[in-house]
Amino acid sequence: MPKPVLMTVDDDPGVSRSVARDLRRRYGQDHRIVRAESGVAALEALRELVLRGEPVAAILADYRMPNMNGIEFLEQAMDIAPHARRALLTAYADTDAAIQAINVVDIDHYLLKPWDPPEEKLYPVVDALIETWRTVGERPVEDIRIVGHRWSAECFTARDFLARNSVPYRWYSVEEPEGARLLQAAGCPATDVPLIITPDGTALRNPTEAEIAAAVGLTTTPTGDFYDLIVVGGGPAGLGSAVYGASEGLRTVLVERLATGGQAGQSSRIENYLGFPDGVSGAQLTDRARRQAAKFGAEVLTAREVVALEARGSARVVRFGDGSEIAGHAVVLATGVSYRSLDAPGVAELTGRGVYYGSAATEAPACAGQHVYVVGGANSAGQAAVFFSRHAADVTMLVRGPNLEASMSTYLIKQIEAIDNIHVRTRTEVAEACGDGHLEKLVLLDRTTGAKQTVDAGSMFIFIGAAPRTEWLDGVLLRDERGFLRTGPDLVVDGKRPPGWPLDRDPYHLESSIPGVFVAGDVRADSVKRVASAVGEGAMAVTLVHRYLADQ
Structure with a gap:
């Protein structure tokens, strides 16, 4: 297997050589160091690396580069090498931009210039990037396969269980040709899902969480008494x-x-x-x-x-x-x-079918283009709103109280205010959840006027107290x-x-x-x-x- 690549991007040739030199001194034996002096050149180099099958472990990009700054470059680099860990190299005056980049392109770290001595300022950051990449970076996701219905609560529970236990899997809908083929091969009717297929070919029909845990290698039995x-x-x-x-x-x-x-x-x-x-x-x-x-x-x-x-x-x-x-x-x-249950008609019936408690990150890709609602006004709800705003068409926070200040940290309120597709509706609660087999609409109640409004809703995530x-x-x-x-x-x-x-x-x-x-x-x-x-x-x-x- 080729050595993992560490890429550095900086338009200043002197800085570029210095970063590459320091990286080579510490990591050169086990990694290939690639440097580029512009975002465009780096993107082209990334494409070539991916085509050749060379794994990219981490990318360090300078913030202030002409034509394409470091944030713009990292945003495009994510599409080419999505598993690579990302860090921004920046001057002290640009730390606000670096912190914003954490939310925009989900960078892992930012580094301040100068980074001398590298043993204290550079290497610990790169060590963390490499460790994270090795742990979650490019592990194959083909081993565990799940077949099921998009709007099945049982299928959501299985996917959520694996995701929260950091077990990679590949999802197949029963409506896809490959999903139908796997069901037929396992002799499993479409009504008896989820079907989980382990790396050794074992097929589990609608298993319990304990059965899933044992099948995928999680420890379920104590070694002593x-x-x-x-x-x-x-x-x-x-x-x-x-x-x-x-x-x-x-x-x-x-x-x-x-x-x-x-x-x-x-x-x-x-x-x-x-x-x-x-x-x-x-x-x-x-x-x-x-x-x-x-x-x-x-x-x-x-x-x-x-x-x-x-x-x-x-x-x-x-x-x-x-x-x-x-x-x-x-x-x-x-x-x-x-999280406390939301006591409104339709919520219980649609839980796991568009209505979820907690963040349910596995649903993020399915939120593309949707109207997403987040119920709650504490930090967990705010973090979820920021997260889903990167995927959904828009996110609306429903807050029973008059504002967010009473229950949410100031830094998070400022983030929410700065994101255009997040909207906050105060003194509002869910009166009803509606849909045929999955969430389609919500009936919202204005606690001040008593007026009700029906809105389209793709997903609702609930964070209402503990x-x-x-x-x-x-x-x-x-x-x-x-x-x-x-x-x-x-x-x-x-x-x-x-x-x-x-x-x-x-x-x-x-x-x-x-x-x-x-x-x-x-x-x-x-x-x-x-x-x-x-x-x-x-x-x-x-x-x-x-x-x-x-x-x-």
Whole structure:
């Protein structure tokens, strides 16, 4: 296989040679360094590389170039080498343009001139570009094949499950010749979809998520029956606990019901997370955290739902939906929250058929030319609106309140205001969803006047608040009136510890009403609903686990 290409584009010959020299010194043994001195020349070189089958790992382009600036070049380069990672080389005065480029052409990084010393300023960025390209860049997508109906809720669930678990696949509609051929070869009627075909030729008809996970190689079975630390939930808090627990020598297992990342994993770009000035997608952040946990030896189980928790002496036991169980010295509950259901006629019937909860990034290509509606006014809704604006004809945000300022970060509001095809309708809610087999129209209610309006709608994505999934803990752990888990000082009322508390000390800060069971992230009562705070609580929970174990 030819060496992956690192391309640098700069109209200044001296700068071009310097960048190429520094890249060659660090990466020349394993990569081919290609340089061009104009955007036009670089595009021609990219076409030749692609025709020859040479993989392009990363492109570094200068911002200030005549005739075609770096942003314009990278936008065209995306069509030729879509898997290549992209960085913009810019002067300090152009950083605003570079930040805008992150949203326009989805660049991965920007680099400030001068980049000396390269060991500190250039190489870490290029290392990250190469690492990302190797992880998600040009992996074949032919291995897993899914055949189904465009408007089947079951087919959407299967595609969404694979996408959120970073499993590449190829989608075939039953109406396409190849889709029909695969159905016939598998002896599968068109009514029994999705049909999933694995690399070894195994055909799964309308499988469960657990069956899909096992078939595509995701880990679903624990290697042992007793651990130092069991983490329930694979969002930022759970991943934080898994990384810190495993890295500090605890035998750790993380159990996730659907896909690691939680709601944060569905974010198209998180821009206010510490240490990522250029922003990072939820999928990228999740993938890095998952690999980091695995590097330290944590087990990650996917598609396993925990349905019960109990204390048996000094052991803490969690039971799965199939009746099996594992035990450990301590448990961290990081189950996060789910989006609340939209209670309007037609919504339930059309969920998965044009109506979706969360970002549902798999639907982005299908939104081309459509009228897309995003329901909600918090950051997750704003991020989704920005993301879908790159695909849809227009995006309309429906917000119950009078404005976005009360629930959305200022940086995101400014982004939305700057995008022409995003429209915000305040004091508006969905009164009804209509369609024959899939979403076609919405009935909108003006909360101020009471007037109703029917509009065409291709897709609707719902982000309306958070509800904890803690019903399975009713009567086991103390919860607040909304179902969030109470911890630490909140459990001590008028100087009295929670009922049944067996220890001669108050609960630790993140400890629940059962000693040795800790809570981190959004599921904890009165937690700060931010990725950074969730990761911090996950790490803090491990520190408290060590303290708890030392007391035993």
